[in-house]
Amino acid sequence: MDAPVESKTRRRISANMGMRLTCPTCGNDRDFVEVADGVILTTHYIQNDDCSFSQDGDESQILGEIRFFCGECNADLTRFHQRFVEMLF
Numbered sequence: 001m002d003a004p005v006e007s008k009t010r011r012r013i014s015a016n017m018g019m020r021l022t023c024p025t026c027g028n029d030r031d032f033v034e035v036a037d038g039v040i041l042t043t044h045y046i047q048n049d050d051c052s053f054s055q056d057g058d059e060s061q062i063l064g065e066i067r068f069f070c071g072e073c074n075a076d077l078t079r080f081h082q083r084f085v086e087m088l089f
């Protein structure tokens with residue numbers, strides 16, 4: 001009875017260790033900053049019958065580079081950005 005529970009726990013811990021992004025400089029694993037250069041923000045609005053406006057979609061285009069930094073020590077973590085995007089929900 002004990003053995004299956006133990007192996008399940010171990011598997012979950014190792015999965016978390018593999019996924020979690022940690023700053024190699026300061027060990028921060030909570031705060032991260034994404035910086036995009038040359039962004040064009042295009043937002044569509046619909047005018048309602050009462051003359052108010054409602055936002056109807058957001059098409060943003062990033063023309064420049066996207067960089068990724070540690071939120072604690074500002075180390076450049078751009079090499080981890082792809083992994084960040086994959087884990088973004």
Ligand SMILES: [Zn+2]
Pocket residue numbers: 023024025026027028070071072073074075
């Ligand atoms: Zn850091």
